[in-house]
Amino acid sequence: MSAKLYITWLTNMNTWYSAGELQGRLAYALMSIYAPCPKKFQQYIQYDLEPVLYGNMICGICIMIFGRKAMALIRIFYRVVFAVGGTFMFCEASLVYFRWIRDSFPDKSIEPICLGYFGGRVFMVHLLAYLYHVDTRTLMPGYLRPKYDMRYEYMYHTY
Template identity: 40%
Template sequence: MMTTETVLTEEEQWRNLVQNFCLAAIFQGRLSYCLMSIHAVNPHILNYWLSFDLYPYLWANMVYGITIMIYTRPSLRVISPFNRMVFGILGSLMFNHSSMICYNWLSTIIPDNSYFLTFMGFLAGRIMMVHLLAFLYHIDTRTNVPGVIVLRNSTFESMYSR
């Protein structure tokens, strides 16, 4: 029995490491965003199990994860890494800050019903994240980057009127 092993060059190994790191960072940011959508409107839920406030950790991971998500977009590959990082950080801060303003607004209009408020915070977070992903998809598919082909997603394609 003969086995064939694929030997990766050092450059391919580095590329795989960076790709796996970015995937992990993106999911870390999304998970933190999901938890923050609950914690921001009803901090008692997570504080019930933990003896400390998760807010600073969730905020840092949200900003970090969404920065990496924006940084790795195919449409930004044509600009310098420094500017990609700046755009990623600014985009992440704007998105996360506006989300926190939305959660604060929800807390003021639904002050007495913690279950409904928690549900609305979670729902608002999901809606904002889906629309961020749809926006990034739109930019990626409408930008012509040499050597990069973005696969079409029928779910996001349905947002275009025909």
């Protein structure tokens, strides 16, 4: 493969990873609003969005985990298994929380939506903190580590 073709391929892959990451974050944010109170939204749109949002959430977060430059040290098969397994664990844990909110507040309208959105943000911050932790602890030649971020470091700080 020529150098120019390789650089083009890397640029396209980075764009694909960025688009997948954005897709996962957006689908997760929408799911955190929709899943705790789906009947409220189905009154207006007459369609169940959960399968669509769930699929986009799975694909996007899987790409977010798989596409990390720090994960390039892992062989491709194990990286795929780790990304898919981690994505399903993260998304299913989130959906268990959203369904718990749905069952705990059956007749409310705004409380489940607010709790779902807030809980979804907390889940996503912890996922991003874990990915930051992986990125900053990776020892790979030519790899530029992200800048030191105190907010994420405190999540892994032990006394």
